[in-house]
Amino acid sequence: MARKVLAGNWKMHKTRGEARAFVEAFLPLIEPLAADRLVILCGPYTCLDILSANAGPYAVGAQNVHWENSGAYTGEIAPVMLTELGVLYAIVGHSERRQYFNETDATVNRRLKAAQAHDLTPILCVGESEALRLAGQTESHIRFQLDHDLKDIDLDRLIVAYEPIWAIGTGKTCAPVEANRIIGLIREHVGQANLPVLYGGSCNPGNIDAIMAQDKIDGVLVGGASLEVQSFARIVNFEAVAVTS
């Protein structure tokens, strides 16, 4: 049985000291980890060695990765620099990268390829803005992103996260049933029956059980609620309840 993925994206939060304190307090709350779960902590680059030193109950992820292994790319990070630190996963194409740093589907595709070439499993983020949703273009936008981002990508070593932009950091969660529907469409469009697809956008301890009860949602990518120990531990320890509606 595929494990449920509980991934935290710390974004540009936590100093090294704060990361150390988080891990110390977090581990006792999630161990022993249930065998049906995979926890991934995606910290800032400066914390990755600290996260790796305590990895085991959780795996370590980065928040981006460049397509070259070295070169004149000021401010970027190479795949080998991450793998050397024990990093196994890398978020690619997060909407904040696309929005604030001009990341395009073409660069996302190059980053995905480089990640896979160096044994990093990429977590590709896709999702629509509020304007696109209101215009009825949610499905077509996501299909466009998938078609371009996943060109020549190995679908066996990939995680996709559906993150509607209007639900990120806003407290507006996508209704679990709707997230489930879109995630089903994503898996169908990619054409890979066992592709893990996560939901991201204002996940918190109050809505995690309802989200994880959906049959097509394989896990969550959590921003704000992954920064606080109790809150992320509650998410990791979600209660698997089957809903009938």
Ligand SMILES: O=C(CO)COP(=O)(O)O
């Ligand atoms: O962007 C996200 C995870 O990558 C979601 O962020 P929030 O959980 O803060 O809405």
